[in-house]
Amino acid sequence: MQKSTQVLFKTQFEEDVYKGLSDFPKHLSSKYFYDQKGDKLFQDIMHMPEYYLTRKEYDILKQHTTEIAEKFAMGNPKFKLIELGAGDGKKTKILLKYLSENNFDVKYQPIDISQSVLDGLEKSLHKELPDLQVEPQHGTYFEALEKINLENGTKKVILFLGSNIGNLLHEHAIAFLKNVQELMQEDDLLFIGFDMKKNPQTILDAYNDPSGITEAFNKNVLARINTELDGNFDLDKFLHWEVYDPETGTAKSYLVAKEAQTVSIDKLGLLIDFAPWETIHTEISQKYDDKVVAWLADNAGLKIETEFSDPEKEYKNFVFKKC
Numbered sequence: 001m002q003k004s005t006q007v008l009f010k011t012q013f014e015e016d017v018y019k020g021l022s023d024f025p026k027h028l029s030s031k032y033f034y035d036q037k038g039d040k041l042f043q044d045i046m047h048m049p050e051y052y053l054t055r056k057e058y059d060i061l062k063q064h065t066t067e068i069a070e071k072f073a074m075g076n077p078k079f080k081l082i083e084l085g086a087g088d089g090k091k092t093k094i095l096l097k098y099l100s101e102n103n104f105d106v107k108y109q110p111i112d113i114s115q116s117v118l119d120g121l122e123k124s125l126h127k128e129l130p131d132l133q134v135e136p137q138h139g140t141y142f143e144a145l146e147k148i149n150l151e152n153g154t155k156k157v158i159l160f161l162g163s164n165i166g167n168l169l170h171e172h173a174i175a176f177l178k179n180v181q182e183l184m185q186e187d188d189l190l191f192i193g194f195d196m197k198k199n200p201q202t203i204l205d206a207y208n209d210p211s212g213i214t215e216a217f218n219k220n221v222l223a224r225i226n227t228e229l230d231g232n233f234d235l236d237k238f239l240h241w242e243v244y245d246p247e248t249g250t251a252k253s254y255l256v257a258k259e260a261q262t263v264s265i266d267k268l269g270l271l272i273d274f275a276p277w278e279t280i281h282t283e284i285s286q287k288y289d290d291k292v293v294a295w296l297a298d299n300a301g302l303k304i305e306t307e308f309s310d311p312e313k314e315y316k317n318f319v320f321k322k323c
């Protein structure tokens, strides 16, 4: 009879690390980049000259504030503005400022899995926009959305900014959009930021900065395994590698073992062997074109209402409605 070992996982992180590093080829999820150190590194990324995404979306919101606000309020100026993964709200504050200074009847409901992120955001909003109604929702997107939905029938405008959707393979993006779509009513709107296909070099540079911030961000998942799961990864024995396929629009991040090595992860009772140049796939950052956005919407039961973009059309914010 075969001997079987039952492994009990205390957290999703433990389970995902165990499974991802036992798999071939190896992989880890980019959602584990974000602890306190990872949040800080991502803040630094957003300030890098090569990382154009944040700036482009900021400029779109800045250039088109009035039109966007009018679109959101169309037919019914009383609405809840719900943000999935709010972060520091720097971009959203442009809209919030306009809405609150122009007597729109808005309640802002940022959703985030980090309570400290929500606390910081709430505090800064009370200071900067004291008249704005803010009601943070702690939890995963769908738990929080479902809770918001039970409240009452006020129109919802749901924001999903930063091309965060790009971390999802198309199949998962469709599942995600369907989930949101099911929680939408006829008048509700969904506002999503998409990073569009562009010169492949521009994209590669955004994920391959010479300052090494993206490298540290990518390796932060290994650092977390070391501190949280008693691992002994030597971060210097891995290199950060980025590829971009201009046909599929998929940018992929890897950590590549520079030499053969064995890593132990004591909390999981795991020893992981790496062959020289073996990879761990850690992230996808999908780039889109109009056809793919239309196809995603179609598959999720959504229709495109309108879009806003930068003059070069390198980044787009689409407004969707339920079909």
Ligand code: AVJ
Pocket: 045, 053, 162, 163, 164, 166, 167, 206, 207, 214, 217, 283, 284, 285
């Ligand atoms: C936060 C998912 C939009 O994929 O561009 C930045 C994360 N990864 N640099 C992205 C990230 C490497 C970012 N998103």
